[in-house]
Amino acid sequence: MQTKSAATHPQPALVLASGSPRRSELLRTLGLTFTVVPSQADESISHNQPPGAIVEALAERKARTVVPALQDQADAANRVLVIGADTIVVVDGEILGKPADRDHAAHMLQRLQGRTHDVYTGLCIAALPAGTFQTAHSRTTVTMRPLTPVQIDRYIATGEPMDKAGAYAIQGFGATLVRQIEGDYFTVVGLPLALLSDMLAAHDVLVY
Numbered sequence: 417m418q419t420k421s422a423a424t425h426p427q428p429a430l431v432l433a434s435g436s437p438r439r440s441e442l443l444r445t446l447g448l449t450f451t452v453v454p455s456q457a458d459e460s461i462s463h464n465q466p467p468g469a470i471v472e473a474l475a476e477r478k479a480r481t482v483v484p485a486l487q488d489q490a491d492a493a494n495r496v497l498v499i500g501a502d503t504i505v506v507v508d509g510e511i512l513g514k515p516a517d518r519d520h521a522a523h524m525l526q527r528l529q530g531r532t533h534d535v536y537t538g539l540c541i542a543a544l545p546a547g548t549f550q551t552a553h554s555r556t557t558v559t560m561r562p563l564t565p566v567q568i569d570r571y572i573a574t575g576e577p578m579d580k581a582g583a584y585a586i587q588g589f590g591a592t593l594v595r596q597i598e599g600d601y602f603t604v605v606g607l608p609l610a611l612l613s614d615m616l617a618a619h620d621v622l623v624y
């Protein structure tokens with residue numbers, strides 16, 4: 417399937433600057449053609465910014481790391497849009513990224529169980545050859561069921577938490593941990609599709 421464009425302009429090539437299989441799968445659900453160039457960006461953060469600003473900065477950093485490899489291929493007739501994304505979990509002002517190990521995952525899930533937290537996903541679209549960077553973010557509020565230490569251990573034993581912000585995956589076994597969500601589900605999985613489609617539309621890429 418081809419990228420759809422509103423006008424007579426040549427269609428921009430889409431590049432997803434992410435190694436996350438979830439993000440690829442979600443972008444595929446929009447029926448768009450794209451290539452994947454995983455970003456090697458440093459994901460360290462300064463905690464003294466609001467969470468929305470943090471995820472936008474990280475999404476932009478991810479997009480920026482793949483831009484140099486693509487810059488030479490882009491010109492007015494061959495536009496390229498690079499998509500970067502980043503997801504964090506925030507509970508009581510504390511930022512939870514991906515757990516370093518199983519103990520860290522257990523600590524995160526202990527913090528999250530029985531209460532409400534926010535999931536923030538930032539998006540960045542880098543447009544080439546223009547060299548512009550547009551960022552935005554989306555927030556979804558998730559309430560987790562109370563969990564016993566045994567339930568947490570059993571969930572961690574599935575292996576699912578290890579590469580997920582906040583040490584759970586709402587799209588997997590982690591669905592059983594969640595009592596309620598308020599906001600966009602896809603923000604939690606790591607790629608807010610409604611926000612992304614708006615950002616792509618601003619570059620003449622229409623999903624349908």
Ligand SMILES: Cc1cn([C@H]2C[C@H](O)[C@@H](COP(=O)(O)OP(=O)(O)OP(=O)(O)O)O2)c(=O)[nH]c1=O
Pocket residue numbers: 433434435436438439454455459478501502503504505514535579580581582584585586587590604605606
């Ligand atoms: C809370 C939650 C997070 N996640 C995932 C989304 C992200 O992939 C991951 C957070 O890590 P990120 O650093 O946002 O992304 P990543 O390292 O997986 O991929 P890349 O940097 O290459 O784009 O957590 C889920 O899949 N389900 C969930 O329910």
